[in-house]
Amino acid sequence: MPRRDGCGPPWFSGQLRGCGRRLTAARELILDVMSRKEGHFSVEEVYAAVRKQYPRVGLVTVYRTLTLLVEMGLLACHEFGDGRARYEMIRGSKSEDHHHHLVCTSCNRVVDYRDFIDDEVQLLKKTEAALSKRFRFKINDHVIEFYGLCEKCQK
């Protein structure tokens, strides 16, 4: 797939080259697709969106690029229990954007929430410290998710 400049942010090329990688049309395009809309997308969904603009892009490239963007800290990857990974853009700094999820087990809709997490994060810190000490774990991450039925799926 040949290059076509201008759909990605200017810093992207530099950040890639900084670790010996190359800027390609697929990468620009996938980053562009991911940053354009809010949400948690499966690989197939990203693939479909990308194909609308470049039908020649392969599914494997989408897999590889999403993995790369996660490594670069631009995307987050989640497993919400339906057996397929979901990717979302990290907007602003990682700690700024920190949030938790509410998942509908019927239609797989995912809702971000940020309003109630201050208390949560504070408690998590405390728990983390206690657990670290007790079980001698070096804790790097946590997951808090609520599962239920969204308004539509309750009816």
Place this chain on the structure above:
Amino acid sequence: MPRRDGCGPPWFSGQLRGCGRRLTAARELILDVMSRKEGHFSVEEVYAAVRKQYPRVGLVTVYRTLTLLVEMGLLACHEFGDGRARYEMIRGSKSEDHHHHLVCTSCNRVVDYRDFIDDEVQLLKKTEAALSKRFRFKINDHVIEFYGLCEKCQK
């Protein structure tokens, strides 16, 4: 696989028949294996343990039986991010046994903790109420997990 009585609890047969199912050797055996040791086991691990006693049991039967035991409320099933389901026995009532998990991302060891969850559960209830109201979800479940490196894997 022919029946061989006596390795399962007496109420098991009744609970099965109550929903039109049958007591079989495979079911007795798998329940027995799961109740005998603490832990979070993959299907393959259960399969291996079961085969030591009855080499004729098929992997598919283990899959089906574990699913059945989850439906009956005797086992819990978790996904800890390594792409394979893990099953654990629920001991006592579901609320009595309620606990959260600490997972080593290197060796996949899983640790239960129950000591710090009172505060967690209390906060979760509050958050749950707020989220329900705000997003009109009927919340049925939650997941809290910490990920990190266990003592061995830190070195």
Place this chain on the structure above:
DNA sequence: TTACAATTGAAAATCAATTTCAATAAGGAA
């Protein structure tokens, strides 16, 4: 004991994700 439906196990199918490999394209050097 009999009849019938539930259960089983081997093989095949599915599904997400990964690996392989030859062709292509990015980007530094000349």
Place this chain on the structure above:
DNA sequence: TTCCTTATTGAAATTGATTTTCAATTGTAA
């Protein structure tokens, strides 16, 4: 620009977990 090296790509094959299919077997109510 052109050349050269090497990263990237995409199609096809592979993997690994789980599910489905289906004929043979087995549990259980009558």
